Amino acid sequence: MEKFKSLDVLKQQAILEAALEEFAEHGYDMASTNRIVKKAGIGKGMLFYYFNSKKELFHHLVSYSFDLVVKEYFNLVDLSEKDFIERFKQASKVKLKAQTENRHVFNFIGMVMLEKGLELPEDLQKQFKELQRQGYALVYEGIDTSLFKQDVDVEKTFNLIRWAIEGYQNELLRKLEGQKMAAIDFDPYWQEFYEYLDILKRSFYK
Amino acid sequence: MEKFKSLDVLKQQAILEAALEEFAEHGYDMASTNRIVKKAGIGKGMLFYYFNSKKELFHHLVSYSFDLVVKEYFNLVDLSEKDFIERFKQASKVKLKAQTENRHVFNFIGMVMLEKGLELPEDLQKQFKELQRQGYALVYEGIDTSLFKQDVDVEKTFNLIRWAIEGYQNELLRKLEGQKMAAIDFDPYWQEFYEYLDILKRSFYK
DNA sequence: ACACCTTTTGACCACAGTGGTCAATAGAAT
DNA sequence: ATTCTATTGACCACTGTGGTCAAAAGGTGT
Numbered sequence A, B: 001m002e003k004f005k006s007l008d009v010l011k012q013q014a015i016l017e018a019a020l021e022e023f024a025e026h027g028y029d030m031a032s033t034n035r036i037v038k039k040a041g042i043g044k045g046m047l048f049y050y051f052n053s054k055k056e057l058f059h060h061l062v063s064y065s066f067d068l069v070v071k072e073y074f075n076l077v078d079l080s081e082k083d084f085i086e087r088f089k090q091a092s093k094v095k096l097k098a099q100t101e102n103r104h105v106f107n108f109i110g111m112v113m114l115e116k117g118l119e120l121p122e123d124l125q126k127q128f129k130e131l132q133r134q135g136y137a138l139v140y141e142g143i144d145t146s147l148f149k150q151d152v153d154v155e156k157t158f159n160l161i162r163w164a165i166e167g168y169q170n171e172l173l174r175k176l177e178g179q180k181m182a183a184i185d186f187d188p189y190w191q192e193f194y195e196y197l198d199i200l201k202r203s204f205y206k
Numbered sequence C: 001a002c003a004c005c006t007t008t009t010g011a012c013c014a015c016a017g018t019g020g021t022c023a024a025t026a027g028a029a030t
Numbered sequence D: 001a002t003t004c005t006a007t008t009g010a011c012c013a014c015t016g017t018g019g020t021c022a023a024a025a026g027g028t029g030t
Helices: A009-030 A033-040 A044-050 A054-072 A084-101 A103-114 A122-140 A154-176 A187-204 B009-030 B033-040 B044-050 B054-072 B084-101 B103-114 B122-140 B154-176 B187-204
Strands: none
Touching (some): A009 A103, A009 B009, A084 A103, A084 A122, A084 A154, A122 A154, A154 A187, A154 B187, A187 B154, A187 B187, B009 B033, B009 B054, B009 B103, B054 B084, B054 B103, B054 B122, B084 B103, B084 B122, B084 B187
16 A cells, blocks of 8 residues: 555556546446456556555545545535525535546445445444535535525425435436536536526525 | 246246346346346246346346336326326325335336446337336426416426425435335325425415 | 156356466666 | 566456256146
């Protein structure tokens, strides 16, 4: 592992990217170390020289990805925004940027979340819990609930808005999948997104 | 195939269930015919005596599942209900019942929808398109749009409501996963669900 | 009892691909 | 020239695959 970290950064990147992509696409069991080394352009031996096993490599990727999400996404959201929907809008912007610049990382994390029967060592479990906590804070912490209509259950309203927005984003992702993120002009989609947010505001706010 | 169809219905069921479960859990490539025959309680040879290959078995399952969804779900939704949210409520009831009684089928279809690079023969593709069409009609056909507030984009409002409801259902499913469907008392969840629908009505309807 | 046909079994096959190893090399540093 | 590290890829034992087929078992009519 120190061997790996004292490597040329570009080569590190190449290996990480190759491995992230492979795991994201095939899941842990079906991911092939042979394909990883081929994609990364290194000899088979090196992978096991840097990391000692497939599992160790995987754990490193998990930790790396968690860190990246926190640094490039969570930490960049302005928690002083008290308006729930505005907060969400802002978070969406930051997230999209991070996602565009780190496609493999986000896909990889998606796979980690979905895969059943994956057992992580305790330290990574902890990191994962922390990630969830921060993700929760991102959406709920310090929200001004007085903006909502008075007679409704605030938590339920939160959820409805959250689900609606996530639904839009998922549907958009599915529609755009296959296209190179970087090549897409997102402006019209932002436009559309804002219109949806507007409807939500008019419906749920005073 | 005629061999299979002239089999005792219970044995047919056992084989289908075993295969559906195996494919749903592992995807096409990783599904093992060995495990299927073991689960189904038949000898290895029989699977290839009934169906000639793994692929043929898979295609039969797809067709069977599509038919079942139409018969046990789509056809049972009352399209004369013009209220969008009421329609959704009704569809949810029917769907849950079908899902409880045919867990493997619904899981299997979920896997078929998600799996990438799956190529279906033309007739199944057609069946699939038809399924999508009916699913669309289920939610949008014959809806009374005059119930909504006047100044909003109806289609966008449809979508927001749909996403919110689907979001609730997905989150519930995740929360309950692992438990035996049949053993769950759904009443409190229906209660909760209705409360969410109520908020939606008060927010989006006149 | 026999023949004839269908159904059923599971040992067996060739093969593909796995994670991991290690002797051999190439490079760098002293 | 020597020592140490970085790097390669052929190789290994192993696991599991989809599919086959000779043999056995069951059923039916004569």
